[in-house]
Amino acid sequence: MESTGTMTFESTPLRRFVRRLSRLAKEPVLLASILVIFALLALFIIYPIVMVLIKSFTSVDHPGLQVYRTLLSSSYVRSSLYNSLSMGAAAALLSCAVGFLFAYAVTRTDIPFKGFFNFMAIVPIVSPPFLGAVSVLLLFGSNGLITSKLLGIYNYPIYGFKGLLFAQVVTFFPVAYLTLKGVLESISPTLEDAALDLGSSRLQVFGKVTLPLALPGIASALLVIFIESLADFGNPLVLAGSNYPTLSVQAYLQITGMYDLPGGAALSVVLLIPSITAFLLQKYWVEKRKYVTVTGKPTSTSIKSVSRGMKWVLFGLCVFVAGVVILFYGVIVAGAFAKLWGIDPSFTLRNFEYVWGVGKEAILDTLLIAGISTPISGLLGMAIAFLVVRKSFPGKKAMDFVSMLSFALPGTVVGIGYILAFNRKPFLLTGTLAILVLNFVFRYFPVGIQAGVATLRQVDSSIEEAAANLGAGTERTFAKVTLPLIAPAFFSALVFAFVRAMTAISAAVFLVSADWNLMTVQILNQVNSGRLGAAAAFSVVLIGIIVVAMAVIRVIVDKLLGIRYQARFQGGGFR
Numbered sequence: 001m002e003s004t005g006t007m008t009f010e011s012t013p014l015r016r017f018v019r020r021l022s023r024l025a026k027e028p029v030l031l032a033s034i035l036v037i038f039a040l041l042a043l044f045i046i047y048p049i050v051m052v053l054i055k056s057f058t059s060v061d062h063p064g065l066q067v068y069r070t071l072l073s074s075s076y077v078r079s080s081l082y083n084s085l086s087m088g089a090a091a092a093l094l095s096c097a098v099g100f101l102f103a104y105a106v107t108r109t110d111i112p113f114k115g116f117f118n119f120m121a122i123v124p125i126v127s128p129p130f131l132g133a134v135s136v137l138l139l140f141g142s143n144g145l146i147t148s149k150l151l152g153i154y155n156y157p158i159y160g161f162k163g164l165l166f167a168q169v170v171t172f173f174p175v176a177y178l179t180l181k182g183v184l185e186s187i188s189p190t191l192e193d194a195a196l197d198l199g200s201s202r203l204q205v206f207g208k209v210t211l212p213l214a215l216p217g218i219a220s221a222l223l224v225i226f227i228e229s230l231a232d233f234g235n236p237l238v239l240a241g242s243n244y245p246t247l248s249v250q251a252y253l254q255i256t257g258m259y260d261l262p263g264g265a266a267l268s269v270v271l272l273i274p275s276i277t278a279f280l281l282q283k284y285w286v287e288k289r290k291y292v293t294v295t296g297k298p299t300s301t302s303i304k305s306v307s308r309g310m311k312w313v314l315f316g317l318c319v320f321v322a323g324v325v326i327l328f329y330g331v332i333v334a335g336a337f338a339k340l341w342g343i344d345p346s347f348t349l350r351n352f353e354y355v356w357g358v359g360k361e362a363i364l365d366t367l368l369i370a371g372i373s374t375p376i377s378g379l380l381g382m383a384i385a386f387l388v389v390r391k392s393f394p395g396k397k398a399m400d401f402v403s404m405l406s407f408a409l410p411g412t413v414v415g416i417g418y419i420l421a422f423n424r425k426p427f428l429l430t431g432t433l434a435i436l437v438l439n440f441v442f443r444y445f446p447v448g449i450q451a452g453v454a455t456l457r458q459v460d461s462s463i464e465e466a467a468a469n470l471g472a473g474t475e476r477t478f479a480k481v482t483l484p485l486i487a488p489a490f491f492s493a494l495v496f497a498f499v500r501a502m503t504a505i506s507a508a509v510f511l512v513s514a515d516w517n518l519m520t521v522q523i524l525n526q527v528n529s530g531r532l533g534a535a536a537a538f539s540v541v542l543i544g545i546i547v548v549a550m551a552v553i554r555v556i557v558d559k560l561l562g563i564r565y566q567a568r569f570q571g572g573g574f575r
Contacts, residue, residue: 143342381448
């Protein structure tokens, strides 16, 4: 009886909690790291959300739920909510359709120019998210290249649903492509070959083998793009117009135009609900529905799941999509060197001179902010990934959830939350460099976590255990063994963090000041002022900086972490 009682006590959650704490106490550096990370997550993710919630209920004129009742009684606000949800759904469906067909053509056929198509699908990722809106204006606006010059159509109704959807599909289909390309590559083609050998038609194989196995990836891509579309701020601000209001823009205008912080906070909360719902579905439902079809056994197959005719149909689709991407970015370059777009197309460098004169400080500020936030974001993401995968400690699931939660937060919510949270002592950061850096760090480090987790799960933990057995502590093992092994993921995290720090606007537009400005805000200001040539020149400079910086980051990571390759670890030794 006593023995049974003892076993029961030791197996209680409280006892397990105490044991894990006692183990942590033996590693003070690890314990301190966990506590510091929890404190940072609480301060820069949870606290701003709480402040938004509190502010939405504390209006002087409309306390409690009255703010929500007042706003939701407005037909304009209800239209904004409906427009945001319908645009998110439409953008997700179309982007996934284009991304899937593009990925299927690259992975399941032998079409020519695969490398080129892969490159064209990635290009929109390294550009400002609202660049699509600028391209749409240059192509289909009042002096648009296609509408007015080629078709002779003036005052084409580009503002609203059609224009915004077009811009978002071009902007977000690469997200679906990259996700679904990985999914399709993980499905062994021998399964499709076996089905064909058993007498199934190609259509039956696609419908009963390929598509069902890809459905979890498709669902994940749909939810991710839905979240991205809801959070999109730049494209709706430029293209939605007054006839097609969206929640992200209305929350911004509620604060900057009507000076109504409680109302803006309430609209942000309304926007937050579908975003969080989609995030929870993606993280806790879709991720559990994945199939493993790669066994590690050597296989050989020929690409025969697509007929010759369908192969060229898919090739034509890829050519069309690549052509649209080229057109979108080509028109930006053309607009940057045109004297007056749509009126005087002659070559000039005046737009770049204007950019340097007006935006020099913004360019330098953006580079400084991105340069500071990028390594912090990358290292923090890798550290959390290491803790989540390799360590056992109380609150691990909470750390994982809160860390990834920032991915689901619309930029508008984050921007308003940071204004409310860090506008008074002891956290008076408004208008400073620090608030912009912290915003970018905690907005984009989840990508590093995802990449790190995926890589660590493929690395045998015995390598790190060997280092520990040779006397290395947790921090030394992480720095000397784990981090070099996950260097490719680290590089991806750095690139993403830098690109987003250079191109983000939704949260940053609330946080810029007279002392610290960003290129994206300058581009948006030029668009709103009708200076499309200057906006295009700003965009060209921004993309050029990003491309050069990506190459520099790659060189730095190669030299510091030895990406090519981890030969010193292959023998099981530790240095």
